[in-house]
Amino acid sequence: MKITAISAIALATLSQLVSGYTINGDSVNCRSGPGTSNGVVRTYSRGDDVTLSCQTEGETVKGDSLWGKTQDGCYVADYYVQTGTSSYVVGKCGASGGDSGDSGNSGSSGNTGGSGFCKALNAASISLIKEFEGFVPSPSPDPIGLPTVGYGHLCQSKGCGEVSYGFPLSESSAEALLKNDTPKYSTCLGEMLKGSVTLNDNQWGALTSWVFNVGCGNAKSSTLVSRLNAGESPNDVASAELPQWRLAGGRVFDGLVRRRAAEVKLFTTPSSSQAFPSCQ
Known part of the structure; x- marks a missing residue:
């Protein structure tokens, strides 16, 4: 077949799909999901070329929250890939033009209301997490014996070697680490909820604080999430369900009782700023 013409857009897209982007870091891990807590599938060396099938939002690395899915089926932080921009160069994972059916995060329930929900938390939500994590x-x-640092960062390696800030942390670097960590939890929260659920930024932040504390897996299987997805009043659901999450290591902790009460108070504080299903 003789091809006599091709559009500039089609040519650019074809180039992106077949041309490799160069890895610009040493021993760059490609992971099973877009975050450093996901397992390492393989490691790239400086100068290796990777082909990106799609990109997605994930954990922020060096100020860049994009991750690319490579030809090896794993995710590498955009910071370490020479795409020439900090914006998308291929389609979003799970969106039209991207890698269909892959949300870019493990544990997706398939209920996500879209990619427009807020990853960053408002100041009140960050303050709540800081207060109770310490x-x-x-x-x-x-x-309960788990190694942590900063404001609740759970260490992923011996001595928390994955943390790029030097120890002992300052309070400002600990807050920066927290803001790097929370998008992982707001992302998995967004993937649990149906698009019919509407949450303002205080409700969103309170729930992200809860997920940050109990973990994505526990939250996903919770009655709280199933009741929200069933269309019940968010304030009624949060007021009834959040206080149930007061156990750690099989016993009630006063700190968790107080944290849940603070999350309910924040959740039920009115706000005109929407955070889910779209960030406004």
């Missing part, structure tokens, strides 16, 4: 300048076991 400031830990160097890696140390939490009340």
Whole structure:
């Protein structure tokens, strides 16, 4: 077949799909999902070429929250890929023109209301998490023995080696680490909820604080999420369900009782700023 013409857009898209982008870091991990807590599938060396099938939002790395899915079926932080821009160069994962059916995050329920929901939390939500996680300048076991640092960062390696800030952390670097961590939890929260659920930024932040505390897996299987998806009043659901999450290591913790009460208070505080299903 003789091709006599091709549009500039089609040519650019074809180039992106078949041309490799160069890895610009040493020993860059390609992971099973767009975040450093996901397992390492393979490791690239500086100068390796990768082909991107799609990109998605994930954990922020060096100020860049984009991750690309490579020809190896794993995700690499955009910061380490020489695309020439911090914006999308291929389609979004799970969107038209991208890698259909892949949300870019493990554990998706398929209920996501869209990619426009807020990843960042408002100041009140960050303050709540900081208050109840407490400031830990160097890696140390939490009340149930898990190694944490900063404001609730759960260490993923010995000595929290994945943290790019030096120890002991300052309060400002600990807050920056927290803001790098929370998008993972707001992303999985967004993937649990149906697009028919509407939440303002206080409700969104309160729920992200809860997910940050209990984990994505526990939240996904919760009655709280199923009731929201069933269309019940968000304020009624949060007021009834959040206080149930007061156990750690099989026993009631006063700190969790107080945290749940603070999350309910924030959740039920009116706000005109929508955070889910679209960020406004």
